[in-house]
Amino acid sequence: MEWTDTLMLEAAPSALTGKLDTAMESTRVIALEGITLLCANATSRDETTTALELLRGFRATGRRVVLCDTSRLVVGKQFGCEVVERGGANMLVSCGISGREVGIGARDAGLDLASVVVCSKPQAGGQVVASRLAPGDTVLLLGIDDRTCNEVVQLIDSQWSLRTAVAA
Numbered sequence: 001m002e003w004t005d006t007l008m009l010e011a012a013p014s015a016l017t018g019k020l021d022t023a024m025e026s027t028r029v030i031a032l033e034g035i036t037l038l039c040a041n042a043t044s045r046d047e048t049t050t051a052l053e054l055l056r057g058f059r060a061t062g063r064r065v066v067l068c069d070t071s072r073l074v075v076g077k078q079f080g081c082e083v084v085e086r087g088g089a090n091m092l093v094s095c096g097i098s099g100r101e102v103g104i105g106a107r108d109a110g111l112d113l114a115s116v117v118v119c120s121k122p123q124a125g126g127q128v129v130a131s132r133l134a135p136g137d138t139v140l141l142l143g144i145d146d147r148t149c150n151e152v153v154q155l156i157d158s159q160w161s162l163r164t165a166v167a168a
Contacts, residue, residue: 027054028149032157034135036060039149040142043072048079048142052087055140062136063090067129067152069122069144070096080105087140093128095119096143126152130159 026047028039038058040051055064066089073079073096080102083089092111094102095118103118119125122144129139139156141149 030153032160035133036138037153038140041146042143051142052082056088058138060138062134064088065091065129065137065139066142067125068094068142070098070102073143076101077105081109084109084111091115093117093125095122095125122148122152126155130156133160
């Protein structure tokens, strides 16, 4: 008997399909050994919302982790709630001007204290994320410019590679 995923048979609303197509074009997917990174250089409200919907729709076998730099985003507590509710995040590391407010919003949405970390810079957030990753996790790097995103990806890759090599 052949198994069919019936959810894949339902047509997505055309408005959502267009937004997700646009998000995929502006989001880099980086596959490391055992984890996936989604780099979304989002700065507008629509871009961040679409990136969170993309994270939620991404087939992750582990947790959904969001590393968010609020330096170029105008966000607050409500955005922290959206990260959890719309993005399905199991862990949030926020940094930048509104990092604390976003963290409070994520806590209000149900994330436990250990799953919300506030850092001063994305690089410090990358170190936190790298130390807490588990195989199968998907990480959304949200609102981080390309240069800093590349630095964070290299940091996560080097720490993750070291951890998996020691475990083997």
